Structure formats: structure tokens, C-alpha cells
Amino acid sequence: MSFKTNVLYCLKYVGFFKLSKLLTKDRLRILCYHGVSIDDEHLFNPLLFMREQTFNSRIEYLKKEKCNVISLSDACNHIENKEITSNSVVITFDDGWYHTFSKSIPVVQKYSFPATIYITSYYSLKKVSVxxxxxxxxxxxxxxxxxxxxxxxxxxxxxxxxxxxxxxxxxxxxxxxxxxxxxxxxxxxxxxxxxxxxxxxxxxxxxKKVFKLMDDEDIRQASMACVDIQLHTYRHRFPADDLSELFEEVTNNRKHLEPLVNKRLVHLCYPSGEYSLNTLEELTRLDIKSAVTCEPGLASSKTNLLAIPRFLDGENISQIEFEAELSGLLEILRNIRSTIKYISRSFGFGS
The missing domain is CATH 1.10.533 (Death Domain, Fas)
Structure with a gap:
């Protein structure tokens, strides 16, 4: 076990996880997942591919802890109306990998949890590996x-x-x-x-299916099974310095997905979590209600709906780290570290 893991186990044992959960009860936890490893893909990229048993243990933990798993749409409404309910969690998947549909979604639905899949269009339409x-x-x-x-x-x-x-x-x-x-x-x-x-x-x-995205029929089936399908740009690009190209990325993504799910899509996931503050006005013009990042953190009633933080879970994250993130402890530690840095800069320390 690493030093960090040992420390987290000690903090959990003495009650810091429970205390953190109480202190952050009005914060929203948004989880981010990607694909499923079939062979050795989790060793290649543990953030992009997670073993089935690891993912299953995460979802089982949400059930065990009686987490209030809500839809992305409800979460956005709660942020907007400043009424986040206690212990709320949102489950999201990026890219639209085939095994997200075939292996992860059945696990989520086993517990009747809502989930959102952000799908990028190009490789989905072409039906070839990424x-x-x-x-x-x-x-x-x-x-x-x-x-x-x-x-x-x-x-x-x-x-x-x-x-x-x-x-x-x-x-x-x-x-x-x-x-x-x-x-x-x-x-x-x-x-x-x-x-x-x-x-x-x-x-x-x-x-190999592991490197392919959901095709049109998969998307239809997922939507019919009440999985929330949302936007992830057409080519997995976010050209912040070219608003006309950004318009095409979002519009073409919509043109592909909306006829398959029969609804207006207004939620976006930034490709690779990358975004620019100067594009938020353009996203509003594009009728984007919310956009999620890969920046770590818990959402609150003060969170900008076009820059929502998430916890990027992966095979490289131990179970105790996952529990520490869900408890809010790691968010508290991040805030303490940011405060110390701010004070140090303000007084000229470390410059």
C-alpha cells in the first residue's frame, strides 16, 4: 500500500470520511467514466479503460452508501435553483464506447440508477475503431x-x-x-x-469492439432504455479560437444524435475536458444549458453550469481514493491547499 492509501484508511477509521460527508452534504458529486477493458486495455490507459469488476464495485458502493443518484438534468436544475439535495451523485460516461453500452449500462440499470452518455459522432457514424x-x-x-x-x-x-x-x-x-x-x-x-x-x-x-463507439442502433436502444444521450462534439474537438468551427462541431453532433433519441440535446461534455471561458457566451447562443469538465471538484449552487467539475474515475484510482472523493474529504483538502497557496501569494511567500 502507498503512503497516501494508508493515510486515507486511517482518516476513514477515525471518522473523517463521515465528517467530510456531513460538511459537504450540499455539494453534488458528478462521476466520469469512459470505456471498459476486455483484455489489457486498462494497463495501457487506466483512465480510458476500466475493468468490469472495478466498475461494478463502484456502483455497488453507491448502492451500499444509499447515495441519491439523480439524472444530469435534475442535477442542473438543482444547481440552478440552489437546492441541491443531500448525498446526490450523477453518473456520466464520455465518448460513447461500445462496451459502455454493452457492459456498464446494464450494471447501472440493475440498481435503477440514471446515467448520461456523452457521444462524439465521427467514429460512431463511420463504425470503425478510434x-x-x-x-x-x-x-x-x-x-x-x-x-x-x-x-x-x-x-x-x-x-x-x-x-x-x-x-x-x-x-x-x-x-x-x-x-x-x-x-x-x-x-x-x-x-x-x-x-x-x-x-x-x-x-x-x-x-475489436473495445476500440469502437456505439453505432446508431446502439444509441437508439440506449435511449429507449432511458439512458440520457448528450453531446460531445462531432470530431471530439473544441476549437475555442474558431467560433465558426465550434458551431459546426456542436451542430453536426446534434444533427447526428437528435433524430436517434427524438429530443433536443442541450448538455455538452468538453472533449478531453478542455474549454475556454471566452466560448461560454457562444455555447449559450448554441442553446447549451450545461457543460461538464474534467476538473476535479464538487458542484455547488454557485457552480457555473457551463463549467461543471467532475471526478474522473479510472482503474488507477483505488477503492479508498474513490470513497474519499465521494465523502468530500479530497475536496476539503483541495480547498485547504488552494487557500494556503492564496495566502502565500498574498504575503509574497514562495515567489
Whole structure:
């Protein structure tokens, strides 16, 4: 066990979790999840892919603690009306991974908990694996196997250097090269060639459901099962410096999803949690009621609905850390740390 884990267990034992829960009872906890690991994906990216048993334990804990799991829409209304009910939690999923639909949602619905899935459109419509994630996974897997990049990666006569300054396999040039290709079939073929260059079954990996998003039929079925489908931009981009492109990202995402769920979509998840304060007015014009970030924290009646914090849960988060976050203890510690930094700056300490 790490030092942090031991400290958290001690604090829980002496009652700090219960005290923190009482002190933060008027705060809203919003949980953020992504995909489900089927093989070794949680080792590759523990924030993007979580093991089924880990996710199950989280949801079981919410039930055990009698958390008041509410819908995203209700949560936004509670913030707006300044009447957050005690012990309230919201469950959200980003991107719309296929196994979110096939494996995570049944667990949530087992306990009759509402949930929101923010879906990005491009790869959902194309029904192919998310290529940049596949490239990163392949590179991680090859490095784990001590792959030695003696020669360049070659694709249709193009030579792409894949060595970093230490002679290790590096994905950056490959990602940039694939992004430069004009069509999706070209990009898909390049990823398949990259997999085979590394000694893997490119076709087999690209066909794995774990790297694919929900398709239109999955989205319809989820919506019919009372899962809240919401916006995550068309290409998983948030061009804060180009409002016309931002308009297209949100509008095209809506054009794809709204006919499938038969309702107006007004809640947005910022891609990778990245946003800019200068775009909030534009989002209001786009009829966006709320937008969630990946910034840690608990929401309150003072929270800006277009900058709502969430707890990004993952395979790298231990159960005791999860419990500490839900109790409000970690939020209290974050606030204490921020206050100390503010006082230090105010008095010129540490400058």
C-alpha cells in the first residue's frame, strides 16, 4: 500500500470520511467514466479503460452508501435553483464506447440508477475503431514487448521515422502522418500497416469492439432504455479560437444524435475536458444549458453550469481514493491547499 492509501484508511477509521460527508452534504458529486477493458486495455490507459469488476464495485458502493443518484438534468436544475439535495451523485460516461453500452449500462440499470452518455459522432457514424487510440495502444504494447524500431515505418512508399532520441519506439510521427492522410480508408489502412510493422494482427485489433463507439442502433436502444444521450462534439474537438468551427462541431453532433433519441440535446461534455471561458457566451447562443469538465471538484449552487467539475474515475484510482472523493474529504483538502497557496501569494511567500 502507498503512503497516501494508508493515510486515507486511517482518516476513514477515525471518522473523517463521515465528517467530510456531513460538511459537504450540499455539494453534488458528478462521476466520469469512459470505456471498459476486455483484455489489457486498462494497463495501457487506466483512465480510458476500466475493468468490469472495478466498475461494478463502484456502483455497488453507491448502492451500499444509499447515495441519491439523480439524472444530469435534475442535477442542473438543482444547481440552478440552489437546492441541491443531500448525498446526490450523477453518473456520466464520455465518448460513447461500445462496451459502455454493452457492459456498464446494464450494471447501472440493475440498481435503477440514471446515467448520461456523452457521444462524439465521427467514429460512431463511420463504425470503425478510434484510430488515434489504436495507434497509442499498439505503441504501448510494442514497447512493453521491447520492440526495436531498426527501420522506418513504411506505408505506400512513405517512410515515417518512429524513433525517439533514446532509440525507443515513438508514436508522435505516426499519429501526425496518419492525420495528414486525406481519407478514412487511407488512415485505416495505415494503422493496419503500422500494426503489422510492429508484429501484430492489424485487422484483428481494428475489429475489436473495445476500440469502437456505439453505432446508431446502439444509441437508439440506449435511449429507449432511458439512458440520457448528450453531446460531445462531432470530431471530439473544441476549437475555442474558431467560433465558426465550434458551431459546426456542436451542430453536426446534434444533427447526428437528435433524430436517434427524438429530443433536443442541450448538455455538452468538453472533449478531453478542455474549454475556454471566452466560448461560454457562444455555447449559450448554441442553446447549451450545461457543460461538464474534467476538473476535479464538487458542484455547488454557485457552480457555473457551463463549467461543471467532475471526478474522473479510472482503474488507477483505488477503492479508498474513490470513497474519499465521494465523502468530500479530497475536496476539503483541495480547498485547504488552494487557500494556503492564496495566502502565500498574498504575503509574497514562495515567489
Amino acid at each position: 484510430l488515434n487510440v489504436v495507434v497509442r495502444y499498439l505503441t504501448w504494447k510494442a514497447n512493453k514487448n521491447n520492440f526495436n524500431p531498426k527501420v522506418c515505418f513504411c506505408n505506400n512508399g512513405d517512410n515515417v521515422s518512429v524513433k525517439d532520441e533514446n532509440g525507443r519506439l515513438c508514436q508522435d510521427n505516426v499519429l501526425n502522418y496518419i492525420e495528414s492522410l486525406q481519407t478514412l480508408p487511407e488512415r485505416t489502412a495505415a494503422v493496419m500497416n503500422y500494426a503489422e510493422y510492429l508484429g501484430f494482427d492489424g485487422k484483428g485489433i481494428l475489429e
